[in-house]
Amino acid sequence: MPKSDLTISLNEVLFYFTRAGFGVNAPIGVSEDFARSNIWAAQNGFDPCECSLSALDHLDHKKSSLSIKFEKDNQISHLFCPEDKVLSSLEASVSCIDWIEFNGLEGKLKISNVDCPFLVIAALGANQCFGVKASWIDQDNHFYEVNFVDDTKWEIISTSKAPIESSHYADIYISSLDSNNTEVPNGKTQTFDIKNEKLEVLNNGVKVGEKWPKIYEYFSRCLVKSSAESRASGAGAGLVDTD
Amino acid sequence: MSSETALIDIESDFMRSPEKVMRLDRMGSSFPTRLSFMRSLIRRMSQENWQFKRIISNIDKDGYGVSVYSAITPKRTYSLIAFTQEIPADMRTDRVIAEVWDATFSLFDGVPTQEDIDYLAKNTPLQEGGRYRPSELVLARANKSLRVFENIINALASGNQPDIELISSVGYLMRTTAVYGSGKFGCADREKIADRPECSGPFQIELLAVYLIRWFTIDLVEELARVRGGEQAVRLDQNISRFIGVGNSTGLGMAPFLLKHPTLIHNWVVAKETALARVRSIETALPRTLEVFLKSLLQVSQHIDEWNVDDEAQSARINCLTDEIQALRMWCEDESNIFRPYPWNGIYQYVEDNFSLECQEMIVSLIIEPHGSIVDDLADTMSTAKIPKFKAAMSLSQLKEVVADAYKWATTIDFSLEESQHHFWYYSEDKLEPRFGSRGVDEGVDQEMPLAIGRDVHDLNEVLARTDEDMPIGEFVMIYPQFRHIIRRIQNTFERPYSEVQDNLLSESMRPLDLLRFKLAFFGASKFDPKSDLWTRISMYQGAPLPEQVQDPNHDCWSFPIAGRSQSYPCINCSCQKAI
Structure with a gap:
């Protein structure tokens, strides 16, 4: 399994990504949501490793933090990392979904300095947050807007030719979708048909590329070294069955 | 559908409670039913x-x-x-x-x-x-x-x-x-x-x-x-x-599968318990059902005679079951015990009051068996694709109430005692084999699988006790992200009360075998043959029709089969009406 360029199933995305999150010390509940977001990304034709490996690396190297705080003034709600670090997209994702669950789509949410914005997008998709718009300008000054139109389609409007999953370090703005009003000047639109994308993946599997072995390495941290004793007694059954 | 077959509400008097059903000792006494x-x-x-x-x-x-x-x-x-x-x-x-x-x-x-x-x-x-x-x-x-x-x-x-x-x-x-x-x-x-x-x-x-x-x-x-x-x-x-x-x-x-799919487990259990409640709520027995039940007791005695295992504990349980089925047959010979209003409830209640869990669960299976016409539809309700969602809008006070109502079994455990946290579950690097370790003896505590439901609820409850009830749950998990998964479970249990095993899965006395038997019985397995507390052998499809027999009238008559013979009593669930 630690080979690159594999085809894996959605259930394997769930299994390995949950434990990969756990492998970089994210709490299990956050890791479960992280894996669900990756399933959504995979269902929509993305290699889930592309975005998630950066987020896991940042946590592992302590470049990002799971610490988060919430503030609200009259105009805007604000999620941010109180430490001098970027906010991990694993935590930004779950807190963003919690905010929508709690507030509905009243008002606007700003999530500051998120390491991997596409993971927040994947969380919105995984939680079926329709009628929502997310937008950001990343460190390369590329403008992205993602519109969750309804349960049949979503779209990316971007000024960048780079894949959305490689966009890093941005303040993300979440609000209700006004479909007639895009904020991206001269952006190109890419539309996704949710049902067809999913069907394609169910019939052909999820292609993971060269970053997969590193995801597997993080996953492997949840495995316990086998000893002669645990091998003999840990599973209860004997080692040979000749009856 | 007659009034006797109306869907039973979870609050019905005839429905067994989650506190009764979702205990390891009863789960580990499960038998297959016609809903398996x-x-x-x-x-x-x-x-x-x-x-x-x-x-x-x-x-x-x-x-x-x-x-x-x-x-x-x-x-x-x-x-x-x-x-x-x-x-x-x-x-x-x-x-x-x-x-x-x-x-x-x-x-x-x-x-x-x-x-x-x-x-x-x-x-x-x-x-x-x-x-x-x-x-x-x-x-x-x-x-x-x-x-x-x-x-x-x-x-x-x-x-x-x-x-x-x-x-x-x-x-x-x-x-x-x-x-x-x-x-x-x-x-x-x-x-x-x-x-x-x-x-x-x-x-x-x-x-x-x-x-x-x-x-x-x-x-x-x-x-x-x-x-x-x-x-x-x-x-x-x-x-x-x-x-x-x-x-x-x-x-x-x-075992990890059962714990990771609480929504599914709820659906399985609530279907079986609804079937039992429907049968217990019948005021006047449906035609011939009592006759079939009485004859099935004879067949099941033969089935038990053929259920021989090396495991001493299970062997003793089988011996006890043999005696109890015999005693029940004698009790049933007194017609006043069974030809009365709510006969099935009377039989069930007598068995629950007098016999072992093994016998109680076998009788559950046997009294459901002749009632295909009023329970088989429940088989269609046992699947689900629902995944428990974290509900940030729930109030902390409501969460506390759910913990107090549904998790008393967990909050009353003293986890400072060594025996309360004796075991832990982990994946071995050896082909990802799931293993059961002993704390202080085996390596791997740091990589423990997150299956310590009782302990996590207990820890959460202590933090909740000192937290302002007005705090929104979303804010609570920003401060305590380690509780996100257990809050999600608790919220799921609030909606699906049969989803949680109500015992400490880390305790020294815990037998994973009980979880295995529970799940295998839902599959339809029989002849449980424990080889230790951690694994068991079973038979599947014993007595089931072979491919050339699935169109035979007796295709559904294979509950508790006996060696080399067809079912020995007339069936009322299919058209075979066969009797030897």
Whole structure:
């Protein structure tokens, strides 16, 4: 399994990504949501490793933090990392979904300095947050807007030719979708048909590329070294069955 | 639908509570019922007139090679591709860590091409070491029962039927040691097939694979007997072949599954408990149901006589069960005990008040059995694709209430005691085999699987006690993200009260075996044969009709089968009306 360029199933995305999150010390509940977001990304034709490996690396190297705080003034709600670090997209994702669950789509949410914005997008998709718009300008000054139109389609409007999953370090703005009003000047639109994308993946599997072995390495941290004793007694059954 | 068959509300007096049902000792006394997944699959096969064909048999004189067996449903065909090989005796093990098996299988979605078979020939025999595609639905393997396999071939080759007592003592020709579905190792995800009617119930595609494996094992011994014995060889007597099931050896892997799928478990349990409640709420027994029940007590006594195990604890339970069924038969001879209003509730209540859990759960199965007409619809409610969601809008005060109501079993455990946290669960790097460790003895505590439900609730409860109830849950988990998963579970339990095992899974006295038996009974397994507290052998499909028998009138009459004979009382669930 630690080979690159594999085809894996959605259930394997769930299994390995949950434990990969756990492998970089994210709490299990956050890791479960992280894996669900990756399933959504995979269902929509993305290699889930592309975005998630950066987020896991940042946590592992302590470049990002799971610490988060919430503030609200009259105009805007604000999620941010109180430490001098970027906010991990694993935590930004779950807190963003919690905010929508709690507030509905009243008002606007700003999530500051998120390491991997596409993971927040994947969380919105995984939680079926329709009628929502997310937008950001990343460190390369590329403008992205993602519109969750309804349960049949979503779209990316971007000024960048780079894949959305490689966009890093941005303040993300979440609000209700006004479909007639895009904020991206001269952006190109890419539309996704949710049902067809999913069907394609169910019939052909999820292609993971060269970053997969590193995801597997993080996953492997949840495995316990086998000893002669645990091998003999840990599973209860004997080692040979000749009856 | 009469008033007697109205859907029972969870609050009904006849419904057993989660506190009663979801305890390990009762779960570990479970028996299959007519709602079990194998039973509903066989009923579907019969109703939809499934056809079965062996389409390839390319095996040598020793039975090694490749075979393909197809099940043809109204809209689709599923094919079992079986690879058989010779293996060294000392490498034959039931464990996940095995490297070779007598037989390995893939269940293919459709009819495989030669190219598909060639691809699988390079992968299926490797099992976890191979990679599979969404065209493969199930991966499985099995080893021969050395006690029975050769014996039956020799008997048939020489023109004789095999020793029924020997068959009865084992119950199968081969024993599966893993049956993987749902996206394992690249196989198709459950979602690919979930909308198909024949796959809509839980584990239907995995159990179809097992059913075809059973057919394959019987076909294989008959084929080998023909090769060895020539013209004098005979086929198995139909009553004997129907009694041959397929074995399974089940270890710890099933336990994490149960704990990770609380929504599904709720649906299984609530369906079974609703069935029981519907039966208990019947004021006047439906025609002939009491007669069938009384005769089934006799048959079940014979079934128990044939249930012999080495495990001392289970053996004692079986002996006790034998005596209790006998006592119940005597009690039932007094007509005033059963010919009265709410007869089923009376029987159930008498058993609950007087007999062991093993007997109580067997009687649950037996009193549900004659009521197919009022409970079989519940089989359609046992599946779910719902995933518990974290609900940030719930108030902390409501969360506290749910913990107080539904998790008293957890908040009252003293986790400072060593015996309360004696065990931990982990995945070994050895083929990801799930293992059960002892704290302070085994390595791996830091990589403990997150299955410590009781301890996590207990810890959460302590923090909740000192937290302002007005704090929104979303804010609470920003401060305490470590509780996100357990809050999600608790919220799920609020909506689905039968989803949680209400015992400490870390305690020194905990027997994973109880979880295994609970799940296996829902599958429809019988003849539980514990080999330790951590694993058990079972029989599957023992007594079930073979492919050429699924259209027979008695296709649904295989509850608690007895060796070499059909059901010994008239059936009222199908048209057979058979009596010996």
